Amino acid sequence: MINILFVCLGNICRSPMAEAVMRDLIENAKLNDKIKVDSAATSSWHIGEPPHRGTQDKLREYGISMTGMQSRQLHKRDFEQFDYIIGMDENNIRNIYTMLGNPDSPKIFRFLDLTDHRMDVPDPYYTGDFQETYDLVLEGCRALLDKIKHEQKL
Numbered sequence: 411m412i413n414i415l416f417v418c419l420g421n422i423c424r425s426p427m428a429e430a431v432m433r434d435l436i437e438n439a440k441l442n443d444k445i446k447v448d449s450a451a452t453s454s455w456h457i458g459e460p461p462h463r464g465t466q467d468k469l470r471e472y473g474i475s476m477t478g479m480q481s482r483q484l485h486k487r488d489f490e491q492f493d494y495i496i497g498m499d500e501n502n503i504r505n506i507y508t509m510l511g512n513p514d515s516p517k518i519f520r521f522l523d524l525t526d527h528r529m530d531v532p533d534p535y536y537t538g539d540f541q542e543t544y545d546l547v548l549e550g551c552r553a554l555l556d557k558i559k560h561e562q563k564l
């Protein structure tokens with residue numbers, strides 16, 4: 411099994427959206443017996459909470475399931491359990507390294523570095539623009555699925 415973990419600050423806006431969109435792409439590609447997806451926060455601020463209303467509305471608009479999703483914090487053991495650990499922005503990447511004990515590993519990278527944008531995913535908690543988040547997340551998830559298919563020969 412290939413395990414993917416998306417990480418953001420609160421695990422209520424960007425990373426749960428990426429988790430849900432990625433799972434949808436994986437199901438459509440009939441790869442759900444090969445790839446699993448989860449998401450986590452660098453902060454402890456929203457532990458146990460469902461996705462933010464803006465993320466829920468956007469996923470519902472695009473017919474993407476988010477059943478059972480709730481915020482959890484990143485754990486040190488996630489480093490062994492996940493094959494791809496993906497931060498939504500540069501701050502997340504710095505915090506992931508610190509929280510995981512500064513491992514030297516190419517499995518940790520910034521999400522949109524997989525695309526031509528090579529930028530942070532702007533935080534809709536502050537911008538309020540969940541459509542921008544969705545568009546960037548979809549593009550990033552497509553690029554991630556291509557990378558995984560290529561690397562894992564799927």
Ligand code: 4NP
Pocket residue numbers: 418419420421422423424425455533534535536
């Ligand atoms: P996220 O957005 O990291 O995409 O889940 C945020 C959620 C909550 C807060 C900040 C960003 N907050 O300050 O509580």
